[in-house]
Amino acid sequence: MWTRLLRPAADEGGPPDAVLTLTAIILLLRPFEIWWIAPFVLAAACLSLVFRPVRRAPATWLLVSALVAARIVVVWPLSDNHIYLLAYWCLAIGLALSDPRPAATLSASSRWLLGAAFAMAVVWKAVLSPDYVDGRFFRVTLLTDERFADAALVFGGLSHQQMVENRTFLEPLPEGAALLNPPDFVEPPRLRAFATLATWGGLLLEALIALLCLIPAGGRIELARLAALLAFCVTTYALAPVAGFGWLIATMGLAHCPANQPRWRGAFIAVFVLILLYSEIPWTGVLADWTGR
């Protein structure tokens, strides 16, 4: 049993090396801050990048999964959701590598994990959060979250001064209180349209991905699933400041690509790099400067 967990999975029927390599890169790009967890995760990621037997050994990924889970417990309840997904994904890799059909097992795991994660995201947005479907979430977030500010200026048609005044307007008052002279709130039609597009575009795309992932079918459904995942990554992570989630989705999509579809595999690797560029290049800020916003 234990020796089997240390034995590297064979190439024949095994998951593509790129999936394991990209997962190790994710661990290096977003290291954990807990001193007794981070060094071991980083060491496992480095060793798995350098040594193929380490990369393809189930024990490596089961250990990393346990360390990521420990981090979630230690900082409870502050971990972001992609850390949970990372723990499940590393567990899925470890279990798949110890299976007689590693590639097929990991492909099925990635589909189920993506389907369940997107389904929960849709349930929260469409059912459990009253301030999402009425547009409040994006109307407020585009104005108050500094990470979306440049996009609000460029695509929403706001000026810097209007942004400042709107932020003052959105400062909370004690319950029941009201100002004698409240500041103006300026919401150009373009900004309202941008918030509506983000609200419904995001929800519909996530619902489509959940549906396509939870339908256990191959053929055209499988290709539609991959296309929807790529579309989600290309559009969402251009603005959403959560590259860690995007890298995971791209890597899980890659694991789900059929072996005889090198173009799809290449597309997911390209999207992984694109999300890296999105996260490091403040392109909406550059656009805001160019357009004088």
Place this chain on the structure above:
Amino acid sequence: MKTERDRTDACARVSWRTLLPVALLVGVAIAQVTLARTAGLSPWKGGGFGMFSTTDDAGRRHVRIFVSAADRSEEMAIVPSLEDAARRAAVLPADTELSRLARRVVDREARYQRPIDTVRIEAWRIDYAPGTLAATTRLLREFVYRVDAAAAPRR
């Protein structure tokens, strides 16, 4: 007609190795929804994938801490040594997190040899009105930690 890969994929679907990770995801997500509904957990946290679904995120929550004793009653600033516990209590204003924060406050006051009988913690969030987006703060939870009562079971 099914390909070889489809058949192996179908076999893998029923394998416990495929189901275990997703079963964990669903189990944690159900627990997260339950905690969000019953204990005030922020939908953004807890592994339920509720991020970017609501304005009720960690940045729009805060706690206020009030300490009192025989000759004092005052609001305490959230000093750096309390920030982590305060953040956790704001995100999940349940007894466990609020008690943890209160114990940190008691320990800190003891270090500075200041008397303390009671720690009162308020957890707040920001609401935005539908339509107008007028922002108000709303009390999520008020929690009182009595130092003597907390110490009694340990004796």
